[in-house]
Amino acid sequence: xxxxxxxxRKAPAPAPTPPRGRRxxxxxxxxxxxxxxxxxxxxxxxxxxxxxALQGFYLALTSWDGISAxxxxxxxxFREMIHDxxxxxxxxxxxxxxxxxxxxxALLGLATALxxxxxxxGVGFYRAALFLPVVFSLVATALVWQAIYQPDGVLxxxxxxxxxxSLRHAWLADQDTALYAVIVPALWRQIGYVMVLYLxxxxxxxxxxxxxxxVDGAGRWQRLRHITLPQLRGVNAVVLSVIVIDSLRxxxxxxxxxxxxxxxxxxxxxxxxxxxxxxxxxxxxxxxxAVVIFLMAFGVIASYLVRAFQEAD
Amino acid sequence: MxxxxxxxxxxSAAALRRRRLSTAGFHAGAGALSxxxxxxxALVLVTSLRxxxxxxxxxxxxxxxxxxxGNFKQAWVDGGQQRALINSLAVTVxxxxxxxxxxxxxxxxxxxxxxxxxxxxxxxxxxxxLLPPQILLIPxxxxxxxxxxxxxxxALIGVQVGFGVGFYVFVLHGFMRxxxxxxxxxxxxxxAGPWQIFRRIILPLxxxxxxxxxxxxxxxxFNDLLWAITVLRSDSKMPITxxxxxxxxxxxxxxxxxxxxxxxxxxxxxxxFLRFQRHFVAGLNxxxxx
Numbered sequence: 001x002x003x004x005x006x007x008x009r010k011a012p013a014p015a016p017t018p019p020r021g022r023r024x025x026x027x028x029x030x031x032x033x034x035x036x037x038x039x040x041x042x043x044x045x046x047x048x049x050x051x052x053a054l055q056g057f058y059l060a061l062t063s064w065d066g067i068s069a070x071x072x073x074x075x076x077x078f079r080e081m082i083h084d085x086x087x088x089x090x091x092x093x094x095x096x097x098x099x100x101x102x103x104x105x106a107l108l109g110l111a112t113a114l115x116x117x118x119x120x121x122g123v124g125f126y127r128a129a130l131f132l133p134v135v136f137s138l139v140a141t142a143l144v145w146q147a148i149y150q151p152d153g154v155l156x157x158x159x160x161x162x163x164x165x166s167l168r169h170a171w172l173a174d175q176d177t178a179l180y181a182v183i184v185p186a187l188w189r190q191i192g193y194v195m196v197l198y199l200x201x202x203x204x205x206x207x208x209x210x211x212x213x214x215v216d217g218a219g220r221w222q223r224l225r226h227i228t229l230p231q232l233r234g235v236n237a238v239v240l241s242v243i244v245i246d247s248l249r250x251x252x253x254x255x256x257x258x259x260x261x262x263x264x265x266x267x268x269x270x271x272x273x274x275x276x277x278x279x280x281x282x283x284x285x286x287x288x289x290a291v292v293i294f295l296m297a298f299g300v301i302a303s304y305l306v307r308a309f310q311e312a313d
Numbered sequence: 314m315x316x317x318x319x320x321x322x323x324x325s326a327a328a329l330r331r332r333r334l335s336t337a338g339f340h341a342g343a344g345a346l347s348x349x350x351x352x353x354x355a356l357v358l359v360t361s362l363r364x365x366x367x368x369x370x371x372x373x374x375x376x377x378x379x380x381x382x383g384n385f386k387q388a389w390v391d392g393g394q395q396r397a398l399i400n401s402l403a404v405t406v407x408x409x410x411x412x413x414x415x416x417x418x419x420x421x422x423x424x425x426x427x428x429x430x431x432x433x434x435x436x437x438x439x440x441x442x443l444l445p446p447q448i449l450l451i452p453x454x455x456x457x458x459x460x461x462x463x464x465x466x467x468a469l470i471g472v473q474v475g476f477g478v479g480f481y482v483f484v485l486h487g488f489m490r491x492x493x494x495x496x497x498x499x500x501x502x503x504x505a506g507p508w509q510i511f512r513r514i515i516l517p518l519x520x521x522x523x524x525x526x527x528x529x530x531x532x533x534x535f536n537d538l539l540w541a542i543t544v545l546r547s548d549s550k551m552p553i554t555x556x557x558x559x560x561x562x563x564x565x566x567x568x569x570x571x572x573x574x575x576x577x578x579x580x581x582x583x584x585x586f587l588r589f590q591r592h593f594v595a596g597l598n599x600x601x602x603x
Contacts, residue, residue: 030428031426038423041482042438044475049449052452053441126347128590132354135579135585135593136536136579137582138538139555139558143571148356150568152373153373153374256558278450290445297444305440
């Protein structure tokens with residue numbers, strides 16, 4: 001169908017000279033209404049996204065307290081980062097977050113999708129149960145888990161009951177466990193989302209491939225390795241983009257649970273950027289931190305756009 | 314390996330037993346997993362119905378020995394959840410409508426008409442949506458101050474529409490592109506203008522995608538925290554997510570009230586999900602670029 005439409009669109013356009021001026025208005029001219037259809041949304045996005053983004057990049061090169069005029073300092077903010085211990089912690093935590101939150105949500109999302117891929121009795125309920133947290137806000141999710149993590153909360157009571165009382169912990173107040181304690185709720189909410197993406201991918205695999213493999217005597221594991229995983233390559237790329245972009249955006253769950261503490265032990269670049277900008281009012285340095293986040297996301301954004309470009313005929 | 318006739322009845326019985334066993338194993342595994350997933354939700358629901366004294370005396374994880382709906386009243390009235398929920402809906406509903414209307418228009422123009430830089434415009438709009446919001450926070454809060462809308466709901470609506478629209482343009486473009494050109498050509502022959510083609514032909518055909526994206530965007534916008542705390546300041550204007558954080562500070566370790574607040578905050582999106590489950594899942598998959 002795609003081929004058909006392109007042929008149909010290109011057929012009436014043999015004219016090498018593009019019609020310009022009001023008299024040359026042929027069927028190829030874009031009607032003004034149609035232009036407005038594009039321009040209005042584009043202007044809205046330009047006002048709230050493109051223009052602010054350009055300012056953001058510029059502000060990263062300044063020192064600014066929000067009151068007096070921004071002072072241009074070149075790459076000074078980035079030089080400062082090298083000696084900033086909190087920045088180093090936040091960058092490491094962000095990398096860890098990418099690895100653990102991203103990696104585990106992809107793995108467990110795929111695992112649950114494989115478990116629940118077959119249409120059978122009760123599978124709809126199981127899928128809905130895993131998916132339900134996806135619709136909760138991260139703030140609500142955080143508060144649910146905060147209650148679980150309390151010193152007299154369910155987790156500690158379960159440990160006690162299991163005879164592991166020595167492991168009882170103030171999970172969110174301990175520097176060694178805070179970051180991991182924040183990742184768990186984020187995973188709880190993300191796995192269902194990744195599962196849905198993989199379920200759609202699994203559905204798209206031609207069953208003939210499995211039949212053929214079965215005839216050839218391939219076992220369950222071999223079918224997974226040699227058919228399912230290679231066939232999911234497209235979905236994997238999507239999941240990877242979603243995960244990286246979501247990881248770098250993660251803010252709400254950390255902010256509601258620990259504000260990045262205690263002693264910055266669960267600080268991500270996103271929370272550090274927010275507190276630097278809006279609490280310490282170091283707007284220039286905050287912008288520079290945002291640029292670092294942008295640079296980390298850039299590769300994924302670019303590859304996502306390249307794929308989108310190929311898809312947009 | 315295959316011993317025909319003689320043992321066929323025993324093998325089929327063994328196969329049946331094996332199948333039963335694997336079914337039971339599946340339900341045990343998937344059931345346990347679902348239970349694990351639903352446990353935190355059940356805990357919040359139970360906690361929201363217990364009295365403070367009960368929790369204080371016996372702990373959060375104890376068997377409930379009280380039942381009260383007072384926590385909801387406390388969160389709703391004293392905790393300001395009522396106003397916050399109204400704020401949330403006053404932002405979310407217009408946002409969904411305006412964003413999807415603008416996105417559908419742009420997607421229509423970009424997918425059904427030849428125009429210069431068509432593909433670049435599409436990707437520019439999508440690219441804006443992929444930016445990490447952090448790079449925009451400071452300038453957007455400044456911009457809303459300059460425009461005199463800082464700390465008002467229209468500022469939040471504006472930034473949500475501006476930031477979200479690119480993604481929906483891209484998804485709807487993919488959907489509209491698949492509509493056969495002949496349908497449109499027939500309308501052109503009949504003398505229909507672009508607006509009529511859009512309203513009468515393309516928009517009705519795009520209904521499934523619009524339904525899916527509405528369910529999805531409702532949840533996203535309703536659940537947002539970052540933009541709200543960037544362009545709003547007064548407690549009286551905050552949406553439910555920010556109000557929930559306020560509740561957390563106001564009722565420190567009063568888990569009964571905090572749980573009730575969380576239930577209130579989650580209820581609208583859960584309702585949308587349960588009502589439009591199929592659209593919702595379809596929306597998530599529409600969004601995935603393959």
